[in-house]
Amino acid sequence: MTQPDPVTRPDAPAMTGLAGWVEARLPVISAFRAEYIDFRLPRNLNGLWNFGAILTVVLLLMLATGIFLAMNYTPTNAGAFLSVEAIDRQLAGGWLLRAMHMTGANLFLAALYIHLFRGLYYGSYKAPRELLWLSGLVLLLLVMATAFAGYMLPWGQMSYWGADVITKAVGAVPGIGPELEHIMAGGDHLGDVFLHHFFVLHFLLAFVIVAVVGLHVTLVHVSGSNNPLGIEPRTPKDTVPFYPYYISKDLVGLILFAMVFTALMFFWPNVLIEADNYTPADPMHTPADIEPEWYFLPFYGLLQSVPSKFGGLLASAASLLILFALPWLDRSPVRSMRFRPLCRIGLFGLVAAFILLAAAGKHHAQGGWLIVARLAGIYYFSYFVVLLPLVSRREKTRPLPSSIFAAEGKR
């Protein structure tokens, strides 16, 4: 991206006083101006590009609320459930903090899935954005781990039995499984040590995420944003500066997102609440229906669709790991699915397979759902290893516009 030199920029106000003093020693002010005011983005970004800003804001909200929750939480077998109850009932404003943190966790994952879909649809993983894509996938894994660790902390029935399912799944790894299970569970029984581990991990990973987000944002500022057409901007006419164009657009997106957030948090909290988790963890009493949070359901469906426990674990892990190879599996020079009719249908099939896997997970892959889960699982993997590598070479793509500006003019 072309960045105007802040020193020679004619309309840049001369920095005097404290600002000038700081700028001379650490050029943060000119850097901020270059990256967040003058920074040029393709002029045709649609609403799906709002989710980067949305995720950043939700992350900050999670940190702000999480720190206050952590100050009032007790990571022990006997104290965890009661301390969360005390936050909800006796701590002034605690219920509001906790509601924000819970709603935030759910909508963070929801926004992340949309953000990921946008990358898949517009080919944002292709050169020169491979590292950007990989850093995003690292974030996805970190967020999933953090969400899982966080879900353990209230130590209700679902926390406990979710931990039981996962530690036993880890125990199915051949050879080192039992050792891993012992380390993860923190002993022979899930209790104080397990909760302490996961509390520290939850807290620590939040800040690891902040660091990787820094890397992710730096990478997008180096390579520039992709756009719905998937062609690189060629002239200044193809781009607009971040301020005021995308600030104003991100603001609208953020407010719309905040409205969904508000509706769920204040009016329909039951949509996101798992009632069983308000019963304290009880190792003597297995709930009738153990299921993970909705955002893990597709992977849970995959886990259960494979007859062997270890095989299921491999399939779930592979479904995420295969995304790391995507930039090298899809060899088509065309990025955006708008110009790839065949792969476009294939990608919608992938979304359908993901949703079907979630539905199968919800029904524990029993009866007909087992067949659905297996077919959806096979399709999921064949999209990456068969469809993209093979079809992308022979596919007849639609003609690309000569420039973003030219395409915009035609609309």
Next chain:
Amino acid sequence: MPTHIYRPVAGLLIALSLSGAALASEPDKAPPHQAWGFEGPLGQYDQNSLQRGFIVFQHVCSTCHGMRNLTYADLAGIGLTQQQIAETAKIKPQPGAPDAAGQPTMRPGLPDDHLNSPFPNDAAAAAMMGGIAPPDQSRLAITHPGGPDWLYAFLTGYRMPPPADAPVVPGKFYNDWVAGHMIGMPPPLMNGMIQYPDGTPATVEQQARDITTFLVWASDPHRNERHSIGKAVMAYLIVLLALAIAWKRKIWKRLKTQ
């Protein structure tokens, strides 16, 4: 059309409605829906009903069920004054510091004490109550399937005497809304067994409504506040959205005139 054609149809309909009635007594069927003021995205608890419900809780439920996650101070949420809370807490003795001789002592309850549980622990409760500990009621309205509608149906669903075909089990009572229709918990409510200070007739149905409302409040104590804050936040966001859209349009219009 001759009437004899209708007869089998009518017979079928009667049979269906009878089987429907039989199904209605199955506990896994959804309890009939009651109209609650606290329902829906904007619902609010009726403070009078909450306070009546607390009277039922104190006189009836709390003799067997705990509500250990609440403190007496939390009762400010149903509109009790600080003085009422202090008085309510005071008559519930709590274990105090050991005396000079090291002997355990009792002290009067304080507002930040948790509500007294009737049994020292679940095992003691189970031993006293015929093998099953009465569940804690702090979150009962959330965790029990069917929620408030089930609570109401259950509390008004005892049948005395039980239906003729029901098995007679000593120490068990017949209720339409529990699995197997038999439960160790005796019918807790009776007409006029308590007197409401506000003069509301204490019928079984009225008591069931009030205690259900109180239990829903205990499970979700901030609902009134949550709904009213939510309305204000949403109104604010609507105004903000209108302004943001206007600003965005004004800015992006520049590109069209280029």
